[in-house]
Amino acid sequence: MIPAAFDYVAPTTVADALAALAEGGDEAKVLAGGQSLLPILRMRLNAPETVIDLGKIEELRGISEDGDTLVIGAMTTYADLLASDLVTEHAALLRAAIAEVADPQIRHRGTIGGALVHADPAGDVGAPVLALDADLVITGPGGERTVAASDFFEDLFTTAVGEDELLTSIRIPKHTGWGAAYEKFVRVAHQWSIVAVAATVKVADGQIAEAKIGLTNMGSTPLRAASVEAALAGGSTDAAAVAAASASAADGTNPPSDLNGDADYRKHLATVLTRRAVLAAVGS
Structure with missing residues (x-):
């Protein structure tokens, strides 16, 4: 048409x-x-x-450092993020998730800011950005304002960006040395996530010092698995301990029911994928 x-x-x-x-x-x-x-x-x-x-606005592209923060222009493409050594070193979780976005053609055209503002709960960018405790810089007639990722996603396809505003950059605290993994479940390659889990884990002295878990397509917005994060902190990295901690991954979620699976199926998937993602992050 x-x-x-x-x-x-x-x-x-x-x-x-x-x-x-x-x-x-x-x-x-x-x-x-x-x-x-x-x-x-x-x-x-x-x-x-x-x-x-917005394709001709060069100031909206690029990846740079600002002290302990990684700054990503909203019009930076997925392909540029995948090619960035800064992203690989300091935001490995974001890179892991973007590697699962569609196909090379889409990754060369699609932008991180466009995906975030579109705010599809099945999209692969929201959960890692949320898990990484990013801040999003929004620019409007009154100047710039910064919104935490936890406040950015308001509802289905709805964000904190006003009708007269633009998302201009994403600021991600460096997670240097953290393991990361993105486990995505689909029936067909390049499909939107039925469920996906973004996990980044800091290991110290053989134990999990801190873990951050984002959930994709488990509600009308990306979600944090706060109970899993709390259960993992200070715990063992062995499979049994991780599985026990991951059992609560679906707590507080409200996943959709559709042709790809009902809500209970997605809740089960969330626990399985969380366990896999955490173990993969620990191993990385």
Whole structure:
């Protein structure tokens, strides 16, 4: 299907993009990598009057260090993240999850910021960003504001980014030396996650000093498995101890029921994948 006609704007600065967004109002849509918006336009599920393409704004791309923090521009592609030594060293969990996103074509076009703002609970970026305790920088007419990942995801396809704002960067505390793993369950390759678990673990003196666990597609937003994190802290790295701690992974979740599985099936998967992810993270 062919999209409805729209005006196209390609600003080269954040300021110009915000101005275009203000001018377009409710009838404007922002285009990042296009992996979510373009199919919606083609199916005419949305017919904006103006599409604002962020692809020419260089200040929104790139990966850098700011002391103990990794700073990632919102328009940085998955492929650039996978190729980054900084991400590999300081945010291994993010790299592990992005490696599972779709296929190379998608990873060369899709952007981390676009995925985060789209906020699909089955997407592979939200859970690791949440688990890594990231801060998200949002820019609007009043300037910049920073929102913790725990407050960024508000509901299904809904985030803290206002209609007149843009997500401009993601700030991730360095997790240097932490093991990491992303366990994703799908029936068909390149499918959205039926359930996935993002785990990053710090091991010291043969014990788990700290663990952070994010859950994908276990509710209307990415979730933290707080009870598992608490049970793992200070515990053994052996399989039995990890399995016992992972048994509560589905506590407090509200997964969907659909053709891929009902809620109880997903809750069972969450415990299995959490155990696998933690053991893999410990081993890495």
